[in-house]
Amino acid sequence: MIAIDWGTTHLRAYRLNAEGSIQSAKASPTGIMSIAGSDFETPLCEILADWNEAPDREILMSGMVGSRQGWIEVPYVPCPAGLSDLAAGLRPAPMGGGRRVLICPGLVCRDRNGVPDVLRGEEVQIFGAIAISTRRTATICLPGTHSKHALVHDNTITGFTTHMTGEVFAVLREHSILGRLMAPRRTDLDAFDDGVRRARQQGGLLHHIFAVRTRTLMNELGGASLADYLSGILIGHELGSAGLAAPVLVVGAPELGALYQRALGHAGIESELIAGDVATVRGLHAVAKLQERELK
């Protein structure tokens, strides 16, 4: 099969053998935001071109390609949701040449106050991470622009929350007075730890981030360390307000994932790190296998 992760800013394709091992991988920056009109077929054919696939090989996709801004809108599946609910929610994209392209649904849940939350793309990574870890119950933390925390109980996603940590970090760094104080970043894990500790103190996030300014003003922190300090405060708040329970699987890019593991360590929570792309591939393969079995 061909497994595809098609997000806002990227398109990644993996050619898998029957066991789900990656035979080859390709990536392009043609995220769904860069698609001219609604021609999703051209960039897809381009990335698949030199693999010379047999046209009956199934293509399975996840990510924002299934959103309102994507190729087709695949309706959200409500939680609790198992792998079979994902498989049942797959929708075919209008691909020419007789090729079968299926797109995974995202998930929707509501908290105890009835406020909705959504994800798209992470559902596949969550099931992939669960499969890799060989656990059936865990908390999955997917750091990023919009971090997700999902609760998996007995192989079913029971609920999740989104935290705008990465985006808030980016807008504060690029557009606020805090960013103007920052010198080019030099990794400073002590400053990061300080930030995580700050997040556990009294006063709230809107107060804590001002310490980026005041500690610079008082010469307690250099400009090159401020990004890590701010990052620690924000990640500390994300993890603190979520009240994650072990076992925690952190799924994402290794560098950011390691920072999350470090911050979890402040709260005495041990965690396991799983690379995001590996989780995606494993999840898509699991959906494909399940769907195949159900078709038989």
Place this chain on the structure above:
Amino acid sequence: MIAIDWGTTHLRAYRLNAEGSIQSAKASPTGIMSIAGSDFETPLCEILADWNEAPDREILMSGMVGSRQGWIEVPYVPCPAGLSDLAAGLRPAPMGGGRRVLICPGLVCRDRNGVPDVLRGEEVQIFGAIAISTRRTATICLPGTHSKHALVHDNTITGFTTHMTGEVFAVLREHSILGRLMAPRRTDLDAFDDGVRRARQQGGLLHHIFAVRTRTLMNELGGASLADYLSGILIGHELGSAGLAAPVLVVGAPELGALYQRALGHAGIESELIAGDVATVRGLHAVAKLQERELK
């Protein structure tokens, strides 16, 4: 005397009689950020020009004009600080023509964890508000780009906290995905109240703000109401994490002040609203009177 509030983006001058009543007022957009080189004297002379003041009339200033980026840097006075500590911290600016120009110091404090906080300009408003309210003990809340909460005990500022509420609101509205969903704002106090309530629920600020997106996606909230919903979430977090104790004096612009009073009402806290400019003038007059008395 002449009372002057010289901030980052504005210059406001007030001509007061001996009792501190405003005889005339002028304003210009020549904030300290717009000063060419270090020529603070020209815009000051321009704003005072047609008052034809006797040159021995004292000029007292507060605000960012006393910061490192201002006319002269007036050192921060540490808390606890009374009005006499402010008067003792006044520093003369290098004004020509034999005119006496004094600039008020800002304040610095440290919380129980040793993290510093600062303010500049608000110290005068706090003492002004206290004088207007005829209370000697109160919590003063000054909403704005960087909101300040100060504790005044027996006419002395014992400590304060800064909350970056206004700036976080602005950067999220102008630069984040939340802002891109917003239609031109139409005041929606129900949405504001919803936001304040959201801030009191589980999940933390980084999670709560994502509801701006999900509730739009689910057609529960219109684009024109999103700014008020976001504002409610942020102000709710500011006030919730500060744990303000009555009596609360809200000092600031009437419209924003009224929103803060409304949000305080959700927590059952009654408050009194005092206009920011009135508090500034009253505070500067009190400093001037005290200083005069001490010179005698």
